[in-house]
Amino acid sequence: MDNQAIIEASTYIKNQLKEMPTIGLILGSGLGVLGDEITNPTVIPYKEIPHFPESTVAGHKGQLVIGELEGKQVIAMQGRFHYYEGYTMQQVTFPVRAMKELGVESLIVTNAAGGINESFQPGNLMIITDHVNNMGNNPLIGPNNDDFGPRFPDMSSVYDRKYIEHAKKCANDLGLNVQSGVYVGNTGPVYETPAEVRMLRTLGGDAVGMSTVPEVTVAGHAGLRVLGISCISNMAAGILDQPLTHSEVIETTEKVREDFLTFIKKIIQTL
Numbered sequence: 001m002d003n004q005a006i007i008e009a010s011t012y013i014k015n016q017l018k019e020m021p022t023i024g025l026i027l028g029s030g031l032g033v034l035g036d037e038i039t040n041p042t043v044i045p046y047k048e049i050p051h052f053p054e055s056t057v058a059g060h061k062g063q064l065v066i067g068e069l070e071g072k073q074v075i076a077m078q079g080r081f082h083y084y085e086g087y088t089m090q091q092v093t094f095p096v097r098a099m100k101e102l103g104v105e106s107l108i109v110t111n112a113a114g115g116i117n118e119s120f121q122p123g124n125l126m127i128i129t130d131h132v133n134n135m136g137n138n139p140l141i142g143p144n145n146d147d148f149g150p151r152f153p154d155m156s157s158v159y160d161r162k163y164i165e166h167a168k169k170c171a172n173d174l175g176l177n178v179q180s181g182v183y184v185g186n187t188g189p190v191y192e193t194p195a196e197v198r199m200l201r202t203l204g205g206d207a208v209g210m211s212t213v214p215e216v217t218v219a220g221h222a223g224l225r226v227l228g229i230s231c232i233s234n235m236a237a238g239i240l241d242q243p244l245t246h247s248e249v250i251e252t253t254e255k256v257r258e259d260f261l262t263f264i265k266k267i268i269q270t271l
């Protein structure tokens, strides 16, 4: 995506703000409620922003909410773009570069994911310690945008180690039983087969979803400090003897809404 488009998008956003956000939030399926907690919000529908794609999936709102949360200036994406919707990897990650251009330094990425680790339970929250890109594509393929980062970005601690420790401490202080583990990004839109889930477990995955990896890759390239939180909305295919549905995913994220909100707000308070 060329710089002109990124600058036009971020300028459009900037022109509606008095204070610039420093923390970006990407809110996954069923987790958009966090955006409703932002005070004195400026709400900008994606369709108004130059070069922004539009969100199509149920449970996603498709707007930016910018304002104050726990004393910090934040910019939240209520709804994200998924590769399986047919967007290119560059479109999926465009908002991350727009946030970087706005001056955002930290990115909190959330998602709903299937639990691969059999010690997990639906409704658990998981701090992402690392990921496996199983999408067969990468948003940084193509000419490198040197203004954002290097040709061959280091990914050895793309999930900021201090943020992981900080999130663990917040969970502890709140008495929340929060898991941690490796997130595998698949393209979707199908849920996995049981054989694929066994494979992903062998490969070291703890949770699997259809997002996050592209955004975090581009955020890491741009030098943003990233924290990832998954909501384990279901056990991945084949673990329980029941089919997977999107409504189950949404129902579970709604059930853990309070824990999720408390957890993220605590993290932001002292980030």
Ligand code: HPA
Pocket: 112, 113, 114, 115, 186, 191, 192, 208, 209, 210, 233, 234, 235, 236, 237, 244, 249
């Ligand atoms: N697999 C992939 N993506 C998901 C799942 C899953 O089981 N649950 C929520 N998103």
